[in-house]
Amino acid sequence: MERLPPPVMNGGAAGQPQQQRFSSLPSLRPLGGFQSPQPPPSMTLKPSTNVVPPPGPPRLDGSLMNGPPSALPPRVSLGGNFRPLFVNGQPGQLSGPPARPPTGPAQRSVVGHLVPPNVSPAGPPLKPPLGSGPVTTSSSPLINGHQRPSPPTNLPESISNRSSNRSSRQPSPIPTSQLDRMEMQATPVSGLTPSGSLTNLNEGFCPPTSRSQSSSSLVDESAKISPRMSPRMSPITTTTVSGQSLPVNGTPVSMSLSSEPSVSGTPVSNMPLNRTVGSPFQSSGQVANQTQVHLSDSVSSHSNSSPSTVQSSVSGHISMASSNVPSLSRRPISGSSVSGNHLSSASGTVPGKITHTAKPTSGPQSGVPSVSGTQHFIQKGSVGPSLAAQTHLATSTVPSSSVAASVASFAASNSPLVAQHSAVASVALSPSVGARPAVSAPMSNNIRRSVGPLPPSVGPPLASMGPQRSFGPPSTMDYRLTSLGPPQTSMGSPQMLMGPPQTSMGPPMLTSMGAPRPSLGPPPTSMGPPPTSMGPPPTSMGPPPASMGPLPTSMGPPPASMGPLPTSMGPPPTSMGPPPTSMGPPTLMGPPTSMGYRPTGVPPPMSTQGTAQPGSFPQYPGQQQQFQPQFRPSGPPNVTQLSQQLGGLSVTRDGWNKIWGTHPLDLLQQRQVLPPEGVVPPKPVLAQDYLPNCSPDIFRCTLTKIPETKSVLQKARLPFGMLIHPFKDLEHLPVVSCNTIVRCRSCRTYINPFVVFKGERRWECNLCFRVNELPEEFQYDPVSRTYGDPSRRPEVREATIEFIAPQEYMLRPPQPATYLWVLDVSRQAVDTGYLKIVCDVLLAHLDKIPGDRRIMIGFITFSNSVQFYLMGEDQKHVQMLEVGEIEEMFVPNPEDLLVNLEQSHSLVEDFLSTLPEAHAATFQTQSALGPALQAAYKLMSPIGGRITLMTTTLPSVGPGALKAREDPNQRAGKDIQNMGPATDFYKKLSLDCSGQQIAVDLFTLNSQYVDLATLTGVSKFSGGCIHHFPNFHVTRNPASVNPFMSCLTRYITRKIGFEAVMRIRATRGLAITNFHGNFFVRSTDLLSLPNINPDAGFGMQVNIEESLHNIRTACFQAALLYTSSKGERRIRVHTLCLPVSPNMHEVITAVDQQAVIGLLAKMAVDRCLSSSLSDARDALINACVDGLTAFKISLSSPAHGALEVPPTLQLLPLYTLALVKSIAFRGGLSTKLDDRLFAMCELKTLPLKHLITFIYPDLYPIHMLSEKGALNVDDQVIPQPGRLHLSAERLERCGAYLMDTGTTIYIYVRSGISSNWVEGTLGVPSYAVIPQPLYEDALPVLDTMDSQLLCNFVSHLQRNKPYHAPVLVLKEDNPARMMFIQHLVDDRTESSHSYIEFLQFLKTQIK
């Protein structure tokens, strides 16, 4: 997987020892057996390897799943490197450990001589902790990465290679025994169960098996260790244990690493770990996370290996601890429970056997203050004696009952799945039965559909059986069976398969069956994309039956198979197809797009054959039933009859087209093209529609059918690309934690729902088609506790999933959440009053900043000079350091500028409450923004994190100073100058930041020009976000205050991912060419995102480099690797699967117009910057013309004088026009350059949903809200007024309208509005007295029906936004109405077309 770029700073010799520490341990795979969950094979290994299996993870999962995972070397704490790194790295200015005070002096001293001589009785001091065991391989293949890590299965993709120069650091591929983490979590994870239940599961899990396992290993250890340790866990004790280090430091500091007693107590493990079990979930989304946490923790010290190992490891740890202290980023791997045991053993309380490796029950956990962070910085003396007690609690045994219950619930939740699985199984079987193997999957799918609601097993009854027997090669059946599991199900399935075809096609069936049979031999390929399928049965009717099999279309009328041939088919008719037969009720199909899809309809063939036949074929869905009986007879293939019927379809094509919504519209006639209920994104129609596809909110493609060849794409003349919102806040996110993340060995794709299983042990990658081995653990089904059916795993059941990454995915220990605020305190800035708001909001949400106990925060302010604030914990007051040397910026004091929020909480509060006054009297008018940023970069570079930059004025002094380039007289010009950066200072700085995992988020609150074109560079390439609040002023522009506050609140509290990278993979043949958004492209498919936030969207353009022949579906997979604010490395994987079509018409009718416009907007922004504004406008319009032209060409008989478009493109002209008139691209209207540039940034980064609202705001009539058609959410009636076109002609004189632009909600009241309404909603007697402007409490909550409905509606709108939009009430006769009027983009303005004019213009352009 994507790896972090190696931190740059560690350089020199000093770094060496650390690297050693990271030495990779090759994970020992269990030699044998996976057979029984109970006895972990690892146990057997112990003697020989010298390594002891991790203390049995108490969890159920652990034992079961892990079983195989064998012995893992004691876990090394990663934490180490972090700290020292900066020390070494930045000798000059950051002499000390820069940021982190707590560890302070002691550590530094340690760094000098890493390990005290006498440290460990056991190993040589410097040795890497793991060293003793055979396990330890010092080799970290990755280091400089020219080779990939040897451990086969999950190699992280070594990013290090790419940035080879920088990498000096070793990846820490320590395969810790994360056994426990793995599987089970997966279970809860699977997301199948409601999150709430998950939590229970975790806590409750304590499989008996695990206990036994753990016990054995622990015993030895405890015995040996215990003597050394003092009985109770007093902090001191810990010292001794980890001990030996203490003398070195002279301070107990190192000890305290683990905040929790239990952790510290553990002899071997410094591992931290205590993830707070009890902590309340913050959000539903996070629930999942937490769960995993629980699960995952535990392994910790596997230390229990032979004594020698243990000791060595200990020493290793010590050294580490001393060196690293603060960084602490250890991974929370060790389970609290485990550690607890250790403790007890160590303490001697539990003498010989620790049979109960209990997981901390919820009780104890709750009792323990949540130590969420793995480690937190060491506080002197922080380790209280009390900790020991807590530890004890943790050790208490787990309630078995709860476990059982949880399991049960889980099973229940899965049960529906089982049915599905059976279906899957049947699919696999199907090939053996008769059809071609390849087809099988789709077929089953079809079957399901045809059957309708019935579970697949039901299948078509006896009739269907008939064929089966006839074909019935039992032998083949058996073959299949072995691989697939329960024979019974398999039997059922074949029936099913047979069934549908019969009904539909009767005759063809026989032929098809017969022919293929011989070919059956090679069933293994069954699932795979049958290469042949698409192909080609050129012969129209004769052979079709044979071909049917493979074709997805098999469902319906077999002739469908013919369809794919472009040659044979007429273009349009395809859509009509045979849907009736296959589909059942046509209504199901819903989205028009589905039409094109092959399986549903078999369109194309129709036309060809149509010539032959009269239309006896039933046309409408309602008649379907009749239809089926007709064919039932399944006699010998009666080709002529068949073709006749098909031919009939062509006659009735139009009717079908209408029904299916693919009938071309004449835009010139159709005045209302905007669906009142909103645009529903087209859903890709897959043959296997039971497979979960990625949500359109997250991942969308402009084409829901991928053109098969480049020429088809070129003919379709549509932009091909993806839009993704990868870090969206999700309510249900399955999270999996496992030993080995299953990935393709050649292309590194993560296993996903669209892979094809080949038997039990292998799967075929759906991107590169390599056949991979399946790790044994993947076949374990936690629900049934059986092996053999990998398809039940959450990884293959969810298209969006999150993995907890094992250590191979880290180049360094996960960084602490670090936030640095860089605030403008010049005169102008203070005047706006923003400083107070920022401080207040921050103060109010200080506790909600995402992060664990390691959160670090710092502040820098700038005006003529740059000010720093010392807030070390040992200080009584915040001390300001001012640096006037802005030409050569330096950081005056590397320590105490970034402080631990927890430890310096009160100082930070003091600071925030006094900051506004401190600068209230300033007279500095200059802005040294550049130097301040440089200082911020230097301060943050050892750690990485987020810099929040707020500015109100143009940077005027020092490096990065800018000049006002905007000519106000040119604001309305046709072509705008100065849209590019004036200097590359900010870009270079942001690249540096990106290299150090720092993102810069920019807030501009300017009333004057600040040159966003240049300034935004600092965010664009560092993965930051950009917010712009023009004319912000607390008193002069009070309307701007609320949006700023709500934005800031969201900004501070929203989820954040650090040191992230995102890689996009696509099926072989597709290549991603351009990316859009804020990031740095590090290689062709890898985006470097120092931070990722849930409001960031990305786009990418895709190119077809090789034809996709023989592929029925194409997939895209986006994998986002990030460090959560809690210090966990996670991978979020989204997989989107789309059908491939060779037919240009199908492609066009399956367009996702919103995605198209989203991508076009991004491309137009690029065009603007590289060429000119007018070029970009032309390009936009041309893109629209091209799309419509292509459709017209694809029509066999285009209507004359009409502007025909498919329903899937009906909004394209509307959106295009809106885009051309948007702030970003408009000409003629006076637009500030900064506003324009900001709008461009928004177009580049907004997630599609918000982007569409941004381009084409939603307009609703609200003067007659009613409960008709209302939604009912949480007992609130939410009326659903239909959306209106943005045209003044839609505004009735006696109406009131609400416009949602995404960032603002306008309520526009026209003069004719009834007084009742005004009184009922606004609380004033009549229109005339509506106060203007209405900013605060614009919508009073009144006790009237109107008010209730409106408030519900508004709050419903607000819920869908990242943060609340201000509500402005505008009267028709107020000049402020222009804010509303300017969004009416359907109307003509002095310099632009109206919508109708635009359509007419398009018509002239379309030849």
Added chain:
Amino acid sequence: INMSFTFAAFSYIIALIVDAFLIFFAIFHIIAFDELKTDYKNPIDQCNSLNPLVLPEYALHLFFNILFLIAGEWFSLLLNLPLILYHINRYRGRPVMTGPGLYDPTSIMNHEVLSQCQREGWVKLAFYLLAFFYYLYGMIVSLISGA
């Protein structure tokens, strides 16, 4: 045979030598972009190594063309003129950057930019190679004819 060492001959010899260097430049260029395309290099590093070479390459090319100019080798100059103009134009259109060079790590990974640069590398390599033999020929001719 009389051979005389004219200035024209001298300029061809210089051109020959310099052209050999240019060929290396072009090869390096091609390799560098190929590495970028195949993920082996970080674009920042790659740009840092490529950018310093841009102006020297242009300067070298310009240098022997000035020799041609002085020597009155109009045809040779004419052959190189398009490339000179291309260089000038290319450098004028470079992205905003403080240092010398053409390549911006933030845009170089764009497909068009990448393929354009690759194509440019191959075309230049071909041009320099052909030119190499032409200069060889020119050198001999001028040596002989100068007699």
